Amino acid sequence: MQNGDAMISALLSHDLPKSKVLAALLGLILLGLALAPFLFPGAAAINTAAKICIFIVLVASYDILLGYTGIVSFAHTMFFGIGGYGVGLSLYFLGATWPIVALGIVVALILGVALAFIIGLVSLRVKAIFFAMITLAVASAFLILATxxxxxxxxxxxxxxxxxxxxxxxxxxxxxxxxxxxxxxRVAAYYLIFFAALALFLVALRLVNSCFGRVLQAIRENELRAEALGYRVVYYRTLASCLSAALAVAAGCLSALWLRYTGPETTLSFAIMLDVLLMVVIGGMGTLYGAVIGTTLFVLAQNYLQKLMGIASAATEGIPLLPRLLHPDRWLLLLGILFVLSVYFFPTGIAGRLAGPPRKEESQR
Amino acid sequence: MTDQAAPAPLIGPKRDLAPLLLPLAIAGFAFLLIGSPTTWLTLTLAALAMGMMVFVIASGLTLIFGLMDVINFGHGAFIAIGAYLAMAVLGPLAPWMQADSLTLNLAALFLAIIAAMLGTGVLGYAFERVLVRPVYGQHLKQILITMGGLIVVEQLLHVIFGGDQKTMALPTALRGAVLIGNVALEKYRLLAVAVGLLVFLVMQLTLNRTRIGLLIRAGVENAEMVEALGYRIRRLFVGVFIAGSALAGLGGVLWALYRETFTAAIGGDVVVLVFIVIIIGGLGSVGGCFLGAILVAMMANYTAFLAPKVALASSILLMVTILMWRPQGLYPVAKR
Amino acid sequence: MADPLLRLEGVHTHIGQYHILQGVDFTVPEGGITMLLGRNGAGKTTALRTIMGLWRPSRGAITFDGRAIGGVATPDIALAGIAYVPETMAVFSDLTVEENLILAARSGPIDPRRRDWIFSFFPAMQRFWHAPAGVLSGGQKQMLAISRAIIEKRRLILIDEPTKGLAPAIIEGMISAFRELKHEATILMVEQNFRFAAALGDTVAVMDDGHIVHRGKMADLAADEKLQTRLLGLALDQHQ
Structure with missing residues (x-):
């Protein structure tokens, strides 16, 4: 048994969940996703499960940027889209074989990383705000270009x-x-997605627990001190941005394989960027397990909260404003409020809360 | 502590004229590519109109940043609120809008604009109080919180006004174009240019001729010293935030009338342009913002005609080019 | 003995995780010039910024004119009658000399007599009256920063290293300006240039490593070279 524990610990890069509740929750999610086709039959359920797998990778990759490195990018879905279009267009134009899939992945990775590198070089030297604004602009341009x-x-x-x-x-x-x-x-496709996502997540975990990951966190906590210690901040940030982009591209590839479709709405739109942001913050910034929790919660809410709200909306018929407030399309309102509250009151999100008392946070400027 | 007070460069920011040649260069270059003078004139007017609207929206944002190092990613919310408020006011005023009288038309528009600016001003105050104030000095949280505020406001607009696409028709007297020779100048665009210029003028007068304006300019450069002189910079900042929100509201009305249809997401498209504009202009600089707005709008309109598929990409290209020339924007603000 | 105009008692200041002031006690008597001396990094600038409310003291009391001002917001401290000339001078370079002074004259339009009085010892201010402050030389910026502090009468003026980076001729001019000024305001000045400090100072406090290590009359310190060496190090006078 001890052997098994050691192996799990090694797989998780010795970054074990910090509390029993968190560990149990994560175990439950893992089990649920691993057995999803058997536990929850039906096309809708398996779609939801696959979406959770894909978005865990996407959200985790975003957390490397936001939570671990402390930079805000609004171009993350652009990389997701590059992955989606890379595989999708290859399959569309060149035929449906595995070598073509591989080709699509490679081309998308090269393109995505190169783009992340350029954006990083141009704008990571300056303030976080600058980077956020420039990525927003670049992502919008890319979306329009793609359409x-x-x-x-x-x-x-x-x-x-x-x-x-x-x-x-x-x-x-x-x-x-x-x-x-x-x-x-379809079941084979699901397991392909599941295992690929699991592997990518473990890679991300390894990354943030490596020396490299620790330097990133040091930079996030105190940029000047990290610089004084001899770390080249721009270099590390650009590298983090490239790695994060690569993972997002990979998530995009998985998404294309699952959906058998690639379009601006599903991969590039700003709505997805907001979703990812909400998932990271609600789940917990700066902990990859937060990405798992946030994603699962969000995707489940997206699919089932809406139904619940539909019922509530119908039940409150006749009361002014309330039915409209509870209209299924307004689920984002509730999550938006939850988002704002999380940033204020638990910046470490659900995962951080479950892991123990919040650590004293430093203001960053 | 250790720097030896270096002699300042002898050129003050006001004498730097090179960036002013940019719009002329772009307009001239576009003239060569377009060929037809009438088309070129129409496009240039469209660009100026659009530029003025973007400027109205962006000017507040750039000052808000300059004063307190705050970027409001929820600025787009005020654009949307302005548009919806104007729609709510113009609904009952429909007879005025449809009347064949310029005076009545303008009166209706004026009322709508006043309502929109008052509403967005008040909401701007609330936004600053509830969302921005607790996260001063924390950029990451600022970006996240104001983004969250944007989501909430957009959703609330849907709750109040319904989620469908809205239309806002131009008043009778402002439809169509004035013909000068064989050049057609759209009336509404002329109005937008006039409003934009008026805002720019009032803003310049305020910033250069009033104590408040001097304080704002001083505060953009060194907020701490303004406090050490005995002024409460926060109060000043709240004032600027309110004014900036009201201007975004005004911009929202103009923009919605320009496009004639809108949803709560109307702010999103504009804000991207607005960000590009204030980066190009130099964060915190009103003059740079004015110039940047014209440049971006020119680029957008000319390329929309010449190569419609790359319209927004051309703005990005413009931004990257300018940042390579001047990494802090056209008119960087001297900071501390 | 009359109550001092400004009194610091056991003042501690933290900047981030660094403990800069570690229990600072000294007083500034009403009238005259008090010099705050010390090596680089001793905490002199932090002491001035703490008095001005630009850093919040983590412990201790600061009393100005009988009123506790520790932890009070900077604008209120300024309104209580303290003016500040920071080390960086912090002139508003986008504003003209006139506009800089308009903002400094809080209570209304600039008093022309007072303006002319300033012109009498800083003639450059008149010459560049309508020029943006950004075009001024280092010395002229320093003059503008000081003019800003005196365009209206203030009880106490905090000045951080007014001679830094200035040519000797300008420093001579500064000495006569300050001699003029000390008739109407109390001045607390941080200085590295010992000769300048000795020429102007009435009383002196010396800081080292976040503490006050010496208090007394400036003349006594100026006469005692051994004490100077011990408190301030050898190179102090030479390296200016």
Whole structure:
């Protein structure tokens, strides 16, 4: 048993969840996602589970930037989109085979990292605010570019494409159902996503617990001191921004494989950027486990809170304003308020709360 | 502690004229590419109109930053609020708007603008009090909180006014264009240019001729010294925040009328341009903001005609080019 | 003996995690010039900034004219009658000399007699009256910063290293200006230039490492070279 513990600890880069409740919650999420096709049958449920897997990677990669490095970027979905379009367009134009998928991933990674590098060099020397504004502008331009170049990208409509045989929904992998579940290409696709996401998450965990990750946190806490200790702040920030971009690209690739579709709404839009921001902050900045919790909570809320609100809205019919306040489309209002409250009252988010008393925070300027 | 007071450069910021040549250069270059003088004139007027609207919105934001190092990522919320408030006022005033009388039309618009500016001013005060004040000096939280505020405001607008797309028609007398020779100048654009110039003028007079204005300019440069002279910089800042929000409200009315349809997300598109403008102009500089707005609007309108697919990308290109020339923007503000 | 105009008792100041002032006690008697001397990094500038309310004292009491001003907001301290000339001079370079002084004259328009009085010892202020302060030389900026502190009568003027980086000829002019000034205001001055300090100071306090290590008459310190060496180090006079 001790051996097993040591192995888990090594897998998690010795960054174990700080409290029993947190560990239990994470275990539950892991178990739920691992067995999702069996536990929650139905297309909607498996879609939700896959979305959680993909967004955990995306949100974790964003947390490397926001929580660990202390810089705000609004261009993160741009990298997600590059991943999505990289794989999607390769499959659309070149055919549905695995080598093509690999090609798409490689091209997207190169493009994404190069772009992150350029943005970092231009704007990371200056204040956080500058970087946030420039990334916002670049991301908007990229979104418009992607919708305008419709011959390539399919414009607003995006591109639907075929994926390799193995993970097509129509593919039957086993003759007999397992625990009452037909093992189709869809299930294979889910597990591909699940294991890839798990691996990427563990890579991210390794990253933030490496020397590199600690330097990032030192820079976040006190930039001048880190500089005085001989760390080149711009270099580290740019590298963090590139690595974070690479992970986001990977998440985008997974998303394309799962959805068999790539379009501006699903990968590039500012709405997704806001979602990611909400997930990181509500889950907890500066702890990757927060990304897991925040993502799960958010995606579940997105799918089920809306239904609940629909019921509540109908039930309050006749009372002025309340039904409108509870209209399913207004779920973002509740999360927005939750977001503001989290930034104020628990900047370490749910994960930070569960991990123990909040540490004394330093104001950063 | 250790720096030997270096002699200051002998050129004051006011004498730096090189950036002023930029809009002329761009306009001239575009003229060569476009070829037709009438098209060029129409586009230039459109650019000026758009530039003025963006300037009205951006000017408050840049001063807010200059004074207290605060960037309000929720500035777009006030654009939307302004648009909705104007719509609410113009609804009952529809007969005035449809009447074939310039006076009645303008009176209706004037009332709508007053309502929008008052409303956004008051909400700006609340926004500053509730969201911005607790996070002074903490950039990361500032960005997050004001962004959160933007989400909440947008959603509340949907709750109050409904989530559908709204329309706001131009009043009768401002539709169409005036023909001068064979150049068609759209009336509303002329009005937008006039309003923008008026705001710029009033702002320049305030900043240069009044004690409050001097305090704002001094505060942008060194807030601490303004306090040491015995003035409460926070009070000044709240005032500027309110004025900036009201100007965003005014900009929202103008922008909504310009586009004629809008949703609560109207602020989002503009704010991107606004950010580019204040980065180009130099954070904290009103003059730079004015010039930046014209440049960005020119770029947007000319490229929309010449190569419509890369319109916004061209603004980014402009921003990167200018930052390579002057990393702190066209008119960097001397800081501390 | 009359109550001092300013009194610091056991004042501690932290900047971030650094403990800069570690229990500072000294008084500034009404009238005349008090010099605050000490090596680089002793905490002199922090002491002035703490009095001005630009840093918040973490412990201790500061009394100005019988009123506790520790932890009071900077504008209120200024309104109580203290003017401040920071080490960086902090002139508003985008504003003209006139506009800088308009802001410093809080209670209304600039008094022309007072303006002419300033012109009498800082003639450059008249010459550059309408020029943006950004074009002034270092010495002229220092003159403007001091003019700002005296354009209206104040009880106490805090001045941080007025001679820093200035040419000897300008320093001579400063000495006569301060001799004029001390007839109407009390001055607390941080200074590195010992000769300048000795020429002007009435009383002196010496700081080292966040504490006051010596208090007394300036003339006594100026006469005692051994004490100077012990308190201020050898190179002090030479390196200016």
């Amino acid at each position: 305008q170049l419709s011959a390539l990208t399919g414009g607003e409509d995006g591109r639907s494409f075929r994926v390799p045989e193995l993970i097509r929904p129509a593919t039957k992998l086993l003759e007999t159902p397992v625990f009452g579940l037909e093992i189709t290409g």
